[in-house]
Amino acid sequence: HRLDRLQLRALLLDAAVVLAALSGVSTCGAVLTLFVGALRDATVAGVLFALFGTAILCTLLALVAFGTEMLFASRGVRNRVALRRAQAEAGPEG
Template identity: 50%
Template sequence: MPFLNSLPFLTQMNNIDDAAHIIQMALTPVFMLSGIGTLINIFNTRLARVSDHLDNVNRLLAAPPTEQDHHYSYDTPQRLKTRQKRLTRRIVVLDLAIILNGLGGAMTCGAAIALFVGSLGDATTSLWLLALFGTALGCTVAALLAFLADTLLSWHGLRHEGQVSLLTALLRSKASHAKQHH
């Protein structure tokens, strides 16, 4: 088959090891894309939950306060506004994580294209391959750091709200105890 021998990438493959190496290099971006897709799914799920919490807080803030809301209420307007700010920050951080991960996926695809073009025999594509795959890794690491920031914001909020709810429960208990003795 003289036609096959004229293809540049086939003339460079001297043995099975060369072919196996090309296949191995081609699979690396596929695994990275799979991981990036999974991360984007996780980030989107988390974003949806945070958005739902923010909608709930906005509904509570928009509702007119009742007489009962003024006595030892956990969801005071001040606490709701603090929670609203924190949830808004979390949405921004999660948006950033999704954008960075999307860029990482695009760079991974670019790296895969450069890999295939490079396997055709163009030596200059190795620089593109390294730049694209390196950028993909950098974007993925930055997305994970943004996700870590969201996690820390979430933990801080839960810890703060846990302390506030414990204090509220103690105040309610004391008020109830005081009413019983009067």
């Protein structure tokens, strides 16, 4: 029963992390789109464009990396739970 509950918690955590990462990615994409659109019609220094664009892209990539790492970590937990469950169902050896 505990393993089932742990597996459900891991799946819920996966969903929460993926949704939060997608939210961050969407927000960064929207900001970057607005920023590029505003620069197209105005004369603004290239330094501002480079710095702000780099900041947004780094944030976006950080969120993607975080989401990916969380998925890898939770996959390891799920695999370990599945292995323990299989060992428990097989019973004691010998």
